[in-house]
Amino acid sequence: MRSLSPRRAAFGILLLAAAGQAAAQAPAADYAAYPCLSYSLECGKLATRRPQLKQLDGALNGNAEKGKQLAQARNSGNCLACHVMKGGSQPGTRGPDLSHYGNAGRSDAETYSMIHDMRTRNPDTLMPPFGTNAILSDPEIRDIVAFLQASK
Numbered sequence: 001m002r003s004l005s006p007r008r009a010a011f012g013i014l015l016l017a018a019a020g021q022a023a024a025q026a027p028a029a030d031y032a033a034y035p036c037l038s039y040s041l042e043c044g045k046l047a048t049r050r051p052q053l054k055q056l057d058g059a060l061n062g063n064a065e066k067g068k069q070l071a072q073a074r075n076s077g078n079c080l081a082c083h084v085m086k087g088g089s090q091p092g093t094r095g096p097d098l099s100h101y102g103n104a105g106r107s108d109a110e111t112y113s114m115i116h117d118m119r120t121r122n123p124d125t126l127m128p129p130f131g132t133n134a135i136l137s138d139p140e141i142r143d144i145v146a147f148l149q150a151s152k
């Protein structure tokens with residue numbers, strides 16, 4: 001292989017630097033169509049679904065096995081993004097560990113309300129309002145409550 005003269009090498013470095021600069025100046029992606037969730041920016045003050053306290057109506061009647069599937073499916077509850085859960089893999093740890101939730105002695109009703117809309121307890125929660133925002137239906141939340149209560 002021919003060795004590069006110092007002058008050629010310097011030219012090559014200049015070219016690389018110019019290419020890097022061009023990449024840095026590429027137009028930014030347009031995120032205008034995405035909803036703004038900020039509490040401080042103007043866009044974040046647009047109407048949104050207010051926190052909604054929903055009580056569990058009647059007996060739970062949830063299916064724990066279905067609840068487990070829903071909780072772990074990335075395109076459904078995706079609770080694993082933030083919680084360690086029984087039987088789940090690659091969990092996030094931003095929320096509390098729920099793998100022994102059934103031992104905590106929390107009622108079905110309380111658990112249901114929290115999953116429906118955690119903002120009723122903590123306005124700054126990171127947890128999505130699954131019921132209010134219709135991410136999960138009423139029967140789906142019941143199934144997940146059954147799964148959590150069976151996690152011992």
Ligand code: HEC
Nearest residue numbers: 077078079081082094095096114115122125126127128144
């Ligand atoms: C983006 C992160 C995130 C996701 C996704 C998430 N959670 Fe949470 N969750 C939290 C955080 C953070 C808390 C702590 C409470 C708070 O925010 O004040 C919490 C608290 C809870 C609690 C109360 C635990 C306790 O011991 O007090 C339950 C129950 C719960 N989550 C269930 C779920 C279920 C079920 C799902 C999926 C359907 C889910 N979470 C999805 C972040 C998340």
